Amino acid sequence: MGSPFTLIKKDLNTKARLGRLVTPHGVVETPCFMPVGTQGTVKAVLPRDLHELGCQILLGNTYHLYLRPGHERIRQLGGLHRFMNWPGPILTDSGGYQVFSLGAMRKITEDGARFQSHIDGSSHLLTPEKAVAIQEALGSDIAMVLDECIPHDAARSYVRESTERTIRWAERCLNARNRPAQLMFGIVQGGMFEDLRRSCVDALSVMDFEGFAVGGLGVGEGEEKLNTVGAATVDLLPENKPRYLMGVGRPQDLIHAVRAGFDMFDCVIPTRNGRNGTLFTWQGKVSIKRAEYADDARPLDESCGCYSCSNFSRAYLRHLFMAGEILSAQLNSLHNLYFYHRLMDKCREAIRDGRPEPWAELVKFAQAS
RNA sequence: GUGAGUGUAGCUCAAGUGGUUAGAGCACUGGAUUGUGGUUCCAGGGGUUGAGGGUUCAAGUCCCUUCACUCACC
Numbered sequence: 001m002g003s004p005f006t007l008i009k010k011d012l013n014t015k016a017r018l019g020r021l022v023t024p025h026g027v028v029e030t031p032c033f034m035p036v037g038t039q040g041t042v043k044a045v046l047p048r049d050l051h052e053l054g055c056q057i058l059l060g061n062t063y064h065l066y067l068r069p070g071h072e073r074i075r076q077l078g079g080l081h082r083f084m085n086w087p088g089p090i091l092t093d094s095g096g097y098q099v100f101s102l103g104a105m106r107k108i109t110e111d112g113a114r115f116q117s118h119i120d121g122s123s124h125l126l127t128p129e130k131a132v133a134i135q136e137a138l139g140s141d142i143a144m145v146l147d148e149c150i151p152h153d154a155a156r157s158y159v160r161e162s163t164e165r166t167i168r169w170a171e172r173c174l175n176a177r178n179r180p181a182q183l184m185f186g187i188v189q190g191g192m193f194e195d196l197r198r199s200c201v202d203a204l205s206v207m208d209f210e211g212f213a214v215g216g217l218g219v220g221e222g223e224e225k226l227n228t229v230g231a232a233t234v235d236l237l238p239e240n241k242p243r244y245l246m247g248v249g250r251p252q253d254l255i256h257a258v259r260a261g262f263d264m265f266d267c268v269i270p271t272r273n274g275r276n277g278t279l280f281t282w283q284g285k286v287s288i289k290r291a292e293y294a295d296d297a298r299p300l301d302e303s304c305g306c307y308s309c310s311n312f313s314r315a316y317l318r319h320l321f322m323a324g325e326i327l328s329a330q331l332n333s334l335h336n337l338y339f340y341h342r343l344m345d346k347c348r349e350a351i352r353d354g355r356p357e358p359w360a361e362l363v364k365f366a367q368a369s
Numbered sequence: 370g371u372g373a374g375u376g377u378a379g380c381u382c383a384a385g386u387g388g389u390u391a392g393a394g395c396a397c398u399g400g401a402u403u404g405u406g407g408u409u410c411c412a413g414g415g416g417u418u419g420a421g422g423g424u425u426c427a428a429g430u431c432c433c434u435u436c437a438c439u440c441a442c443c
Contacts (some may be wrong), residue, residue, distance in 0.1 A: 038404095054383085057406070064406095093404045095404095096404070147406070180382070218403035219403075220403085244439095248404090250403070266403095267404080272403090272407090272408080276402075278402085290398090291399095326407095
């Protein structure tokens with residue numbers, strides 16, 4: 001059995017790569033964007049619509065599905081794919097980000113991360129072994145190792161200590177595997193320190209992972225550090241395996257990261273910002289709640305082929321938002337995900353094309369954003 | 370008609386015995402949101418304190434007149 005990842009083409013003008021990742025539930029063309037479906041659903045979007053807009057792979061979450069409805073229940077019901085009626089590939093995050101985002105509600109030890117449930121306050125210990133067992137029960141195509149996502153301004157001494165623990169956890173995750181068909185990705189930490197990033201890559205890259213992720217970015221460090229640390233880290237990763245930049249980002253961040261050599265992305269921005277009234281277009285961000293759109297009969301983006309732009313006016317989208325209607329979240333999320341997928345289409349086309357012109361357009365868009 | 374009560378921001382309400390530039394929540398306006406708690410955070414515009422007169426160094430607050438609304442009773 002060969003490697004699940006095939007590097008199809010390296011761009012001549014940038015470090016971007018065109019690839020193909022084979023998973024048990026289908027093939028993913030990279031660079032790709034993964035919509036976030038934390039709780040077994042991409043909020044406000046039907047699986048049918050995700051498929052229609054070109055979505056290839058979704059992200060689910062270990063921590064959330066473990067707490068509710070429970071991974072054993074999902075296993076009994078035929079696994080996460082069947083449970084949420086998404087037949088395509090699914091990558092599951094390990095719960096490492098919740099180590100970061102739940103802040104005061106968790107405690108880290110060598111053994112694992114102890115969480116206080118945000119639902120009922122009950123206490124749970126998530127160990128590397130348990131994170132793997134949960135992801136195997138969910139039946140995801142790609143499992144992520146348990147890591148600790150640290151704040152961008154963490155002191156060097158803590159970053160070092162934490163990153164070394166994350167490396168030990170990665171090894172424990174590998175040893176806990178029981179389903180060879182499920183791919184597993186290691187996660188590079190190291191904060192904003194390039195030497196710590198490098199030693200983390202050195203330690204992880206000799207382990208038998210099918211891909212590598214870069215974590216701990218897009219957590220408030222700012223655009224410049226995101227780009228420089230991201231680019232420096234991705235350069236160190238093995239060329240023949242997929243490289244995933246976790247949790248990033250804005251359209252301009254994705255363009256920079258693809259050009260730096262990343263293959264996979266996930267981010268809540270298109271769905272969360274959509275629900276909160278921020279929409280992405282090729283002319284830039286549009287805050288649909290603005291009063292200036294109250295009487296605007298034009299579609300959000302004339303050049304967009306999504307269901308929302310094909311059928312509704314800005315005035316209607318604003319009305320739905322101001323009225324707090326459920327359809328607002330649906331139409332906005334659908335549009336933003338459509339936009340993100342067309343953005344990734346353009347990146348793949350630029351690599352196939354091989355000329356600098358398509359990149360020039362994308363960079364121009366990124367700079368204007 | 371008589372008696373009582375209430376009038377402060379678009380809405381609901383605060384502002385001890387008179388004392389800085391009348392505040393808050395919601396709403397509205399603008400901005401933020403990066404491995405999601407259907408949010409949250411930041412900033413801003415808004416007032417002739419129903420109207421008129423009086424007392425006082427000083428009135429949303431006390432007095433008089435008037436208007437509106439609410440309730441009770443003829």
